[in-house]
Amino acid sequence: MLSSSVKKRFLFPVILxxxxxxxxxxxxxxxxxxxxxxxxxxxxxxxxxxxxxKNNPFESENLMLKAEIxxxxxxxxxxxxxxxxxxxSKTSDFTFIVASILGKDAGSDTLVxxxxxxxxxxxxxxxxxxxxxxxxxxxxxxxxxxxxxxxSHPESSFDAKIPETNAVGLVRGQGRYRLxxxxxxxxxxxxxxxxxxxxxxxxxxxxxxxxxxxxxxxDLPTQPFAQAFLEPFGNLQAEEFLLVITxx
Amino acid sequence: xxxxxFISLLFTLIAFLQASFFPHxxxxxxxPNILVLFFVFFLVLYRSDSVMWFFPAVxxxxxxxxxxxxxxxxxxxxxxxxxxxxxxxxxxxxxxx
Numbered sequence: 001m002l003s004s005s006v007k008k009r010f011l012f013p014v015i016l017x018x019x020x021x022x023x024x025x026x027x028x029x030x031x032x033x034x035x036x037x038x039x040x041x042x043x044x045x046x047x048x049x050x051x052x053x054k055n056n057p058f059e060s061e062n063l064m065l066k067a068e069i070x071x072x073x074x075x076x077x078x079x080x081x082x083x084x085x086x087x088x089s090k091t092s093d094f095t096f097i098v099a100s101i102l103g104k105d106a107g108s109d110t111l112v113x114x115x116x117x118x119x120x121x122x123x124x125x126x127x128x129x130x131x132x133x134x135x136x137x138x139x140x141x142x143x144x145x146x147x148x149x150x151x152s153h154p155e156s157s158f159d160a161k162i163p164e165t166n167a168v169g170l171v172r173g174q175g176r177y178r179l180x181x182x183x184x185x186x187x188x189x190x191x192x193x194x195x196x197x198x199x200x201x202x203x204x205x206x207x208x209x210x211x212x213x214x215x216x217x218x219d220l221p222t223q224p225f226a227q228a229f230l231e232p233f234g235n236l237q238a239e240e241f242l243l244v245i246t247x248x
Numbered sequence: 249x250x251x252x253x254f255i256s257l258l259f260t261l262i263a264f265l266q267a268s269f270f271p272h273x274x275x276x277x278x279x280p281n282i283l284v285l286f287f288v289f290f291l292v293l294y295r296s297d298s299v300m301w302f303f304p305a306v307x308x309x310x311x312x313x314x315x316x317x318x319x320x321x322x323x324x325x326x327x328x329x330x331x332x333x334x335x336x337x338x339x340x341x342x343x344x345x
Contacts, residue, residue, distance in 0.1 A: 012302060020321030023310075027320050034314045042268045049272035103267035105315045106281055106323075112267075112315050140317065147317060176277045237272045 032142035035102060039114055039145075042102040050238050078241065080130075094206050094248035096128070097121075098241050099146070109150040109175060110139070113242055121146040126205045126245040133234040134198055134209040135242055148242065151211065152177045152232065159201040160211055162194045171196065171211055171230070179212055179230040190217050190228050206248040210234075252303050255290075259308035262286055267315045283308055287327055291334040301331050 023030055082098060097120055099113040115121050125138040127148045136156065139149035149156055156173035160181060167188035169181045181196055194214045200207040212230035219226040266283045291301055309324030316322060
C-alpha cells in the first residue's frame with residue numbers, strides 16, 4: 001500500500017498529465033472555445049497596444065482613458081480598414097474577408113485572428129494587410145478563429161521577385177520578423193532598397209503583394225546563389241485588422 | 249487558498265498581456281517573455297517549501313498554449329520545469345527554503 005504522502009506527491013503530476021492528454025485530443029475546439037470566451041478582452045488588449053505603439057509621447061496617460069481611446073480608435077480604424085478594403089475589392093482581382101487580430105504566440109511568429117463568421121477560413125489562405133502587404137497564411141482553423149503563420153516564421157517560404165530587375169528567388173522566414181531572400185541567380189543584380197513582391201510561380205500567394213525591401217546583400221563567392229536580408233513592409237504590431245484572401 | 253487564487257489570476261493576466269499586449273513592444277526585434285521572467289522572480293522571492301506556484305504555472309501556461317501552435321501543455325511543462333530548477337538552485341546553492 002502506498003503511503004498518503006507518496007500518493008499526494010504523485011497525484012498532482014498524474015492529474016496534470018491526464019488533463020493535458022485530454023486537452024490534446026481536441027486542441028482545435030478547446031482553443032476555439034477559449035478565444036470565443038476571451039475574444040473581447042484579447043481584442044481590447046491588442047487595441048490598447050496598437051494605440052500605445054502609435055502614441056508613445058502619451059505614455060503617462062491613465063490606462064482607463066487609454067482603453068476608452070482605444071475603443072474609439074478601434075471603431076475608427078475598423079471604419080478606415082473597411083473603406084480601404086472596399087476600395088481594394090473594387091481594384092483587386094481577389095476576394096477577401098476582414099479579420100481582427102487577437103494575439104501573438106509567445107514562442108513563434110504566429111498570430112491568432114478572429115473571423116467574422118464560422119467556417120470561412122481554410123488552411124493555406126493568404127493573409128495581407130489593408131496596404132496589400134503580405135502578412136502570412138492561415139495555418140490552423142477552429143470555428144471562427146484562425147492562426148496565421150507569418151512570412152517571417154522559420155517554416156514559411158515562398159517564391160518572390162524583384163520587379164525592377166525581374167530577378168526571382170525564394171523568401172524564407174528567419175523568425176522574429178526577419179526575412180531572407182535566397183536562391184537568387186548570381187548574374188542577377190541586387191541593389192539595396194529593391195522592392196521584393198510575391199511571384200505567382202509557387203501558386204501559394206497572389207502575384208505582386210508587397211513583401212519588403214532589400215537591406216543587406218550576401219553575395220559570397222563560395223555560395224552558388226546570392227542572398228539578401230529584407231526589411232519587411234508595414235508594421236504588423238500596429239495593425240488591428242488583417243484581410244484573409246478567400247479567392248485569387 | 250485565497251492567495252493561490254489571487255496569484256493564479258495575476259499570472260493569468262500577465263499571460264494575456266504577453267499574448268495580446270507585449271508583442272507591440274519588441275526589444276531589438278524580440279518580445280521578451282515577461283511571464284517567464286515574473287514567474288522566476290516570484291519563485292526566487294517565494295518560500296520554496298510551498299507548492300503554491302504549481303497552480304499559477306499550470307493555469308498561466310495553459311493560457312499561453314491557447315495562442316501557440318505547439319501541443320497543449322507545452323508552456324505549463326516549461327514553467328513547472330523552471331520552477332523545479334529554481335527550487336533546486338535555491339536549496340542546493342543558496343540554502344534558501
